[in-house]
Amino acid sequence: MLWIKNGVVVDPKNRINAEKMDLFVKDGKIVEESKVKKGDCKVIDASGKLVVAGGIDMHAHIAGGKINTGRVMRPEEMRVVRNIAGKFRATVGRVLLTAPAIGYEYAKMGYTMSFEAATPPITSPHTHEELDAIPIIDKGALPVFGNWHLVFKCIEEKNLEKLKSLIAWTIERSKGFGVKIVNPGGVEAWMYGGNVKGLDEQVPGFAVTPREIITWLMRANEELNLPHSIHLHCNNLGIPGNYQTTIESIKLANGLKNEKRQILHVTHVQFNSYAGNSWRDVASGAAEIAKIVNSMDNVTIDMGQAIFGHATAMTGDAPFQFTLHKLIGARWSNKDTEVETGAGIVPIGYLPSNPVHTLQWAIGLELGLLIESDKVVLTTDYPNGGPFTEYPYVMAMLMSKKMREGELKRVHQYVQKATTLPSIETEKTLYEVIHMTRSLPARVMGLDKKGHLGIGADADIAIYDLNPLTTDFSNEFDRVYKAFKVSEFTIKDGDVVAKKGELVKEVFGKTFWVDASKKVDVEAVIPDVKSYFDFYTVQFSNYGVDERWLKKSKRIEVI
Amino acid sequence: MEDIVCTFCGSVCDDGEFDVEKRRVKRFCRLGSSKFAEKERIKAPMVEGKEVSYEEAIDYAVEILVNAKHPLLYGWASTVNEAIRLGVILAEKLGGVYDQCASVCHAPGVLAVIEEGLPGGTLGSIKNRAEVVIFWGANPAEAHPRHGLRYSITAKGLLVKDRKQRKVIVVDVRPTKTAKMADIFVQIKPGYDYAILSALRAIISGNADVVPKEVGGVSKEKLIELAEIMKNAKYGAVLYGLGVSQSRGRDRNVENAIKLIQLLNRTTRWIIWPMRGHYNVVGAGEVPAWEVGYSYAIDFSRGYPRFSPAEFSAVEVLNRKDCDAALIVASDPVAHFPASAVKYLKEIPVIQIDPYPNMTTLVSKVVIPSAVYGIEAEGSTYRMDGIVLRVKKILETNYWTDEKILEEMLKRVEKLKG
Numbered sequence: 015m016l017w018i019k020n021g022v023v024v025d026p027k028n029r030i031n032a033e034k035m036d037l038f039v040k041d042g043k044i045v046e047e048s049k050v051k052k053g054d055c056k057v058i059d060a061s062g063k064l065v066v067a068g069g070i071d072m073h074a075h076i077a078g079g080k081i082n083t084g085r086v087m088r089p090e091e092m093r094v095v096r097n098i099a100g101k102f103r104a105t106v107g108r109v110l111l112t113a114p115a116i117g118y119e120y121a122k123m124g125y126t127m128s129f130e131a132a133t134p135p136i137t138s139p140h141t142h143e144e145l146d147a148i149p150i151i152d153k154g155a156l157p158v159f160g161n162w163h164l165v166f167k168c169i170e171e172k173n174l175e176k177l178k179s180l181i182a183w184t185i186e187r188s189k190g191f192g193v194k195i196v197n198p199g200g201v202e203a204w205m206y207g208g209n210v211k212g213l214d215e216q217v218p219g220f221a222v223t224p225r226e227i228i229t230w231l232m233r234a235n236e237e238l239n240l241p242h243s244i245h246l247h248c249n250n251l252g253i254p255g256n257y258q259t260t261i262e263s264i265k266l267a268n269g270l271k272n273e274k275r276q277i278l279h280v281t282h283v284q285f286n287s288y289a290g291n292s293w294r295d296v297a298s299g300a301a302e303i304a305k306i307v308n309s310m311d312n313v314t315i316d317m318g319q320a321i322f323g324h325a326t327a328m329t330g331d332a333p334f335q336f337t338l339h340k341l342i343g344a345r346w347s348n349k350d351t352e353v354e355t356g357a358g359i360v361p362i363g364y365l366p367s368n369p370v371h372t373l374q375w376a377i378g379l380e381l382g383l384l385i386e387s388d389k390v391v392l393t394t395d396y397p398n399g400g401p402f403t404e405y406p407y408v409m410a411m412l413m414s415k416k417m418r419e420g421e422l423k424r425v426h427q428y429v430q431k432a433t434t435l436p437s438i439e440t441e442k443t444l445y446e447v448i449h450m451t452r453s454l455p456a457r458v459m460g461l462d463k464k465g466h467l468g469i470g471a472d473a474d475i476a477i478y479d480l481n482p483l484t485t486d487f488s489n490e491f492d493r494v495y496k497a498f499k500v501s502e503f504t505i506k507d508g509d510v511v512a513k514k515g516e517l518v519k520e521v522f523g524k525t526f527w528v529d530a531s532k533k534v535d536v537e538a539v540i541p542d543v544k545s546y547f548d549f550y551t552v553q554f555s556n557y558g559v560d561e562r563w564l565k566k567s568k569r570i571e572v573i
Numbered sequence: 574m575e576d577i578v579c580t581f582c583g584s585v586c587d588d589g590e591f592d593v594e595k596r597r598v599k600r601f602c603r604l605g606s607s608k609f610a611e612k613e614r615i616k617a618p619m620v621e622g623k624e625v626s627y628e629e630a631i632d633y634a635v636e637i638l639v640n641a642k643h644p645l646l647y648g649w650a651s652t653v654n655e656a657i658r659l660g661v662i663l664a665e666k667l668g669g670v671y672d673q674c675a676s677v678c679h680a681p682g683v684l685a686v687i688e689e690g691l692p693g694g695t696l697g698s699i700k701n702r703a704e705v706v707i708f709w710g711a712n713p714a715e716a717h718p719r720h721g722l723r724y725s726i727t728a729k730g731l732l733v734k735d736r737k738q739r740k741v742i743v744v745d746v747r748p749t750k751t752a753k754m755a756d757i758f759v760q761i762k763p764g765y766d767y768a769i770l771s772a773l774r775a776i777i778s779g780n781a782d783v784v785p786k787e788v789g790g791v792s793k794e795k796l797i798e799l800a801e802i803m804k805n806a807k808y809g810a811v812l813y814g815l816g817v818s819q820s821r822g823r824d825r826n827v828e829n830a831i832k833l834i835q836l837l838n839r840t841t842r843w844i845i846w847p848m849r850g851h852y853n854v855v856g857a858g859e860v861p862a863w864e865v866g867y868s869y870a871i872d873f874s875r876g877y878p879r880f881s882p883a884e885f886s887a888v889e890v891l892n893r894k895d896c897d898a899a900l901i902v903a904s905d906p907v908a909h910f911p912a913s914a915v916k917y918l919k920e921i922p923v924i925q926i927d928p929y930p931n932m933t934t935l936v937s938k939v940v941i942p943s944a945v946y947g948i949e950a951e952g953s954t955y956r957m958d959g960i961v962l963r964v965k966k967i968l969e970t971n972y973w974t975d976e977k978i979l980e981e982m983l984k985r986v987e988k989l990k991g
Contacts, residue, residue, distance in 0.1 A: 077863075079959055081863075082859055082862050082863050083691065085862045085863065085866055085867075086683060086686060086687075086858065086862050086867075086868050087686050087687060087690055087691070088687075089687060089866070089867055089880050091866075092866035092867060092878070092880065095877045097877075098875075098876035098877055099665050099666060099668075099873065099876045099877065100876070103662070103665065104665050104865065104873065104876060104877045104878060105877075106865065106866045106877055106878060107866060112863060112864060112865055112866045113863045113864060114864070136695070136697075136960060137959070137960065137961065139953060139961035139962075139963065140859070140955075140959070140960075140961045143654060143863075143953060143961065144863045147658070147863055147864060163731070204842075205698070205702060205808065205842060206807055206808065206841075206842055207838070207840070207841055207842045219732075336838060339690075339835070340839070345687075345688070345689055345690035346689075346690040346692060346835065347686070347690040347691045347692065347693070348690075348691075348692040348693060348694070348844065349693055349694060349695070349959075350693075350694030350695065350698035350702070350844060351694070351695050351697070351698065352695050352697030352698060352701070353697065353698075353701055353731060356694075359690065360690075548729070549697070549700070549701050549730060549731040550697055551695070551696045551697040551700055551723060551724055551960070552587050552960065552962060553576040553587050553588055555575070555576045556576055556578065556587045556962055556963065560963075563953075563963070
């Protein structure tokens with residue numbers, strides 16, 4: 015039992031804005047005062063400190079074939095030593111981290127949950143093995159659907175029931191959390207060296223278009239009423255002029271409604287917000303994107319902020335990765351995956367002296383500032399935009415115009431004419447930034463026990479050495495940044511796991527997955543799936559992950 | 574029992590049928606079938622030749638490991654990921670060295686990946702899409718007998734429907750069994766892989782004029798023919814074996830081959846992948862990569878992992894006499910290592926964990942027999958292309974699993990090391 019005394023609580027879901035109050039924790043949950051015996055409680059004195067829910071990273075590449083190939087390909091990333099073996103595991107990693115390092119670094123920063131953003135269903139056993147090696151935080155993974163022959167087949171047949179069954183079967187088999195779509199149709203086109211350039215271009219070899227793939231999966235997802243909406247990585251990622259494709263994709267959500275959450279989540283939008291015709295005249299399309307997102311009430315996005323320094327591009331968007339390899343001449347790994355999907359990995363870095371990199375950095379911030387705080391989640395698309403350990407930098411930047419002015423002085427001045435960042439006066443409030451990193455991602459993912467501090471919520475709590483009542487967020491950005499870098503206390507399921515940047519206790523979080531197999535007749539699609547298994551290289555019965563293999567399974571049943 | 578998973582080679586076939594009464598497996602090749610047949614086993618745990626209980630053997634082994642200044646933990650290619658993970662953590666706790674069979678096998682391929690990346694794909698993408706498959710310095714007909722049938726030669730795919738629609742090319746120094754199955758066999762002089770790959774790159778990039786009349790025993794005409802086939806394929810795959818990674822040039826050969834693939838991808842689609850040997854040698858690299866950042870030759874003597882193949886590969890460590898005890902799991906270094914390394918291995922206390930007796934058993938102070946994964950125990954393994962399959966438990970056994978043995982060892986080490 016815990017008694018967190020006198021903290022200054024910011025809890026946007028429960029409309030609590032910097033109120034001095036006590037919190038009580040019992041059996042890993044937040045409970046009413048009357049439910050604990052105060053004498054038996056371990057007391058944490060949080061006087062003058064900020065108390066918030068643990069952070070949630072709703073889009074990161076933390077486990078599976080991509081990050082692990084990245085590690086093998088980039089041993090130079092592992093030369094940064096973070097922890098020496100002792101009571102806790104030895105951990106290393108600059109931006110690419112080892113699995114134990116991922117858990118530890120999130121925890122030290124006050125983050126308590128993270129989602130692996132893309133796993134081909136067939137490689138889900140690998141993804142889960144790695145998730146199980148990440149200590150402390152809760153986890154989940156999103157299987158990819160946007161280039162799978164079986165999905166194309168259901169859409170070609172215009173058979174929504176079958177598509178729903180396929181989704182339910184797949185997320186159960188892969189112990190996945192929702193429906194991820196990466197460059198719909200484009201990755202299949204890449205199998206013969208191509209890509210798709212617009213929403214209405216037909217996927218080679220199939221009578222489907224990206225527009226159909228997105229809308230059909232969206233409809234199926236809504237009829238299944240999964241906790242999370244479809245999670246879209248748009249077509250034309252990383253290509254100047256792509257903001258128009260992004261806007262068109264966002265408009266596909268028009269007309270659908272869900273009471274609890276968005277219909278469409280568009281991810282790492284920074285990479286999909288470029289105006290211009292080439293890298294010579296590329297500019298920001300963020301203002302246009304912000305306009306459309308703000309005008310709709312059923313679309314959310316996450317930033318995909320670029321952080322200056324090292325990064326590794328890794329996505330299921332295999333054709334983009336090859337383009338990047340050609341563009342910058344860096345190493346390139348690729349993984350065509352059965353007839354499901356593909357992936358690519360390329361080392362990159364963001365330099366303040368490079369006009370394009372600076373533009374990317376500015377676009378991320380524009381999105382964070384121009385879009386209503388109830389619609390934009392803070393991410394770096396780790397490790398694509400950079401490390402998740404720099405979230406505090408993004409938080410501080412969003413809250414301080416003065417900090418941005420200082421940063422704008424040291425970067426390439428191309429941003430002055432190519433973006434609106436220098437003219438943006440907005441300073442997000444602490445309340446908004448806490449929402450963007452806690453309660454909003456929890457809502458976007460459909461997790462009602464996460465991201466807030468109300469009675470019954472999971473006791474995932476972060477306490478920071480920052481008094482919201484006395485801090486001047488516009489001017490004291492340096493202190494704000496430092497305070498968010500390292501929590502005073504991180505509490506996971508009621509256990510204090512980290513204190514002032516030191517690990518205290520190693521626990522293992524849960525793996526959240528969604529089971530919608532009772533919602534539909536899964537059998538309806540099984541004959542089709544089985545016929546496809548003639549073309550798989552594993553047997554139908556050996557495909558997927560059994561619940562008992564997971565270290566700590568948390569099944570969310572959709573009824 | 575149906576759809577059982579084979580734990581012999583890197584093909585990890587998962588379509589076997591096991592007859593428990595006859596103790597026979599159907600559909601697997603002779604290598605796989607031999608694994609599933611009854612074989613001589615290590616009867617019981619032994620310390621210095623004397624039979625003891627598991628607990629006693631583990632206590633004794635742990636005492637050796639904890640008292641060693643720099644133990645070597647080697648093997649891991651023929652066990653499951655769960656055991657490998659414990660092995661990596663054990664090496665970390667002991668401040669020892671973790672190394673695995675790749676260091677005497679496909680590790681040059683890893684060095685090439687560090688230089689250039691790995692433009693690859695799963696075996697299923699080859700089966701379904703590859704019009705041209707080139708086996709380079711690889712002989713699956715003998716080393717991975719069902720590879721051709723399931724994935725690469727006669728495999729029936731969705732887009733490439735059968736053998737007639739697929740061109741198979743073998744590049745090797747001698748006419749192998751696989752070469753007999755090929756449409757085209759290109760015999761090269763030993764040690765000329767690099768030069769031939771360079772010649773192909775030159776031809777494909779439009780610089781055929783710099784290529785001499787003959788390279789490594791192959792005529793320029795033949796090379797041009799090969800280059801044309803590669804350029805004109807809609808989707809092709811190069812599957813390379815130890816003939817590339819362990820002949821003159823080693824990692825540079827693989828690097829050159831990867832550069833050839835990069836070049837081809839500018840106009841069409843090609844992938845490249847190594848033909849990995851043991852059923853979980855890929856896992857022996859993947860698991861440490863996520864646990865500690867590197868895939869082999871990892872030293873923990875400073876309390877954090879360091880990667881240096883020229884220093885921390887098992888053979889190098891043994892030749893340098895830089896370890897004072899060794900734990901060998903699911904491997905037989907005495908049979909495969911150079912004489913100098915084996916000589917030193919005989920001088921230090923060796924602990925072996927293995928289901929079967931082998932040459933290493935003869936030099937081991939502590940021998941701990943274990944259950945056979947895929948037959949007596951379940952666990953996860955990586956097929957050669959990184960696809961994870963769960964191997965199954967078919968028969969009951971009294972033998973402990975590698976996982977259980979290592980778990981017990983780790984518990985004791987943690988207690989003693991504090």
